[in-house]
Amino acid sequence: MNNIFDPIQAPSTEATPLLRLKYLLELSRRNQAGFARLLGVEPSTLSRVLTGRQPITDSFINKVVVNVGVSKEWLANGEGVPFPKNESEGPANISETSVEIAAAPKGAAVYDIDVTAGCMPLARSFTTDRIIGYLDLPYLNPEFPVVRVSGDSMSPRIPHGSLISIRQVGLNTIMWGAIYLVELEDYRLIKYVRRHPSNPDIIILHSENPEFEDMEVAKNHIIKLFLVESVINFQTLI
Numbered sequence: 356m357n358n359i360f361d362p363i364q365a366p367s368t369e370a371t372p373l374l375r376l377k378y379l380l381e382l383s384r385r386n387q388a389g390f391a392r393l394l395g396v397e398p399s400t401l402s403r404v405l406t407g408r409q410p411i412t413d414s415f416i417n418k419v420v421v422n423v424g425v426s427k428e429w430l431a432n433g434e435g436v437p438f439p440k441n442e443s444e445g446p447a448n449i450s451e452t453s454v455e456i457a458a459a460p461k462g463a464a465v466y467d468i469d470v471t472a473g474c475m476p477l478a479r480s481f482t483t484d485r486i487i488g489y490l491d492l493p494y495l496n497p498e499f500p501v502v503r504v505s506g507d508s509m510s511p512r513i514p515h516g517s518l519i520s521i522r523q524v525g526l527n528t529i530m531w532g533a534i535y536l537v538e539l540e541d542y543r544l545i546k547y548v549r550r551h552p553s554n555p556d557i558i559i560l561h562s563e564n565p566e567f568e569d570m571e572v573a574k575n576h577i578i579k580l581f582l583v584e585s586v587i588n589f590q591t592l593i
Contacts, residue, residue, distance in 0.1 A: 368433040372411045375430050379423060382479040394422050436484040462491030463520060465501045470536055470543055472505060477538055495520055495585055508562040509545050517588040521581040526574055536581040
């Protein structure tokens with residue numbers, strides 16, 4: 356049985372814009388109405404486009420590009436990759452962390468994904484075109500994906516630009532006080548997860564950085580929960 360980290364094959368370069376749009380719908384893990392809201396179009400408009408009753412115009416493509424963050428060249432013409440790396444994102448260059456990435460597929464796959472940015476459901480973002488290399492390090496489980504983190508709410512434990520290895524877990528297996536990637540409907544956070552003192556249906560998200568206040572989140576608002584298995588940054592490698 357495939358797990359959530361099995362890469363999803365992107366459409367071929369010969370695919371039509373319609374097939375690429377359907378691919379994005381699948382990645383979003385939304386129904387058509389939810390995907391329409393994400394794109395900023397009427398559900399009836401999206402339905403007509405998906406069924407071929409309405410052509411995909413340049414204006415429609417621009418809405419998808421702006422609201423999903425996908426490459427216009429890829430969506431319109433099949434050129435390049437769906438989500439090209441943004442060079443302005445800061446310390447996203449793996450070489451800046453002095454981490455050696457193996458040239459051959461050995462070790463844990465490193466994805467060009469900032470887990471604290473974007474609205475695409477994380478589990479549907481692990482596509483082959485986003486693998487930028489592999490990390491072969493002691494104690495790093497090759498079965499779990501490696502992604503990067505931005506922001507300083509967990510600094511100095513997890514500095515901006517660090518890489519983390521994550522493993523999806525269930526809400527009934529929370530290890531209180533451990534660090535998790537918490538995926539909500541509209542955003543994702545890296546936090547310590549703590550037990551609420553009086554309400555078992557609520558968890559407390561705590562930052563390492565004392566300048567950030569605790570957050571209370573209802574368990575039923577959590578879409579996915581990932582345990583942070585390892586943290587890789589320059590300081591941990593010297």
